[in-house]
Amino acid sequence: MKTLFFIALVLVLGDAMANPLKDTSDALESEWAHIYYGMPKAQQALAYQQLLEKTATLAGQYPGNPDILYWQAVVKANYAEYQNELTALHAIYEVRDLLQKVIAINPKTMEGSAYVVLGTLYHLTPPWPVAFGDDNEANKLLQTALKINPDGIDSNYFYGKYLMSQDRIEEAERHFAKAIGAPVRTEQVYVDIELKKEAKMALENVRQPKSGELKKTFSSLFAVGIK
Secondary structure, eight states, X not given: OHHHHHHHHHHHHHHHHHHHHHHHHHHHHHHHHHHHHHSOHHHHHHHHHHHHHHHHHHHHHSTTOHHHHHHHHHHHHHHHTTSOHHHHHHHHHHHHHHHHHHXXXXXXXXXXXXXXXXXXXXXXXXXXXXXXBOHHHHHHHHHHHHHHOTTOHHHHHHHHHHHHHTTOHHHHHHHHHHHXXXXXXXXXXXXXXXXXXXXXXXXXXHHSXXXXXXXXXXXXXXXXXXX
């Protein structure tokens, strides 16, 4: 009886210690989503800068926590859009390194979303000698994300975007449709609904392509919260 009580107590205490960190990660996601989806572009730079400072502080408080490192990478990627070219280029290398660290700690962090972001980064970053962009590596990373989360909204949507860029239109259409049909996650309803909207627009563009449509920048594609 005492042994069973001790085991139960350990489990309860474990949940009590884990929940605050999960709440912290969820709070970062909510703040990021508010900036990305709900804030005017003119106000986003300062907001991203402040949120990046917060993630850096939390990464110091919880060293090696993959969720915190993941959000640090995502916010840094978004903030790079508002920096000069040299600073932004340095930032995307830092984003790559952070995401690789997340994957090394736990490949299934955020249901494989670190692979989604990293794959998108490799796809949209300029290749050598400017940077490290590589479509073959992007394809491998995005496919790994699909293996971890085959029915995910983000894993299917962003792989669909990659396939579109490769003129693999029918495959892209299937992945966009799968993203649209994926269930919304209860812990991130707002983000998933917004991402579904993007998947619907992408599917419409596949079926009724518009001439002269520009490809979005890498930072505008990091809506995987980008779990």
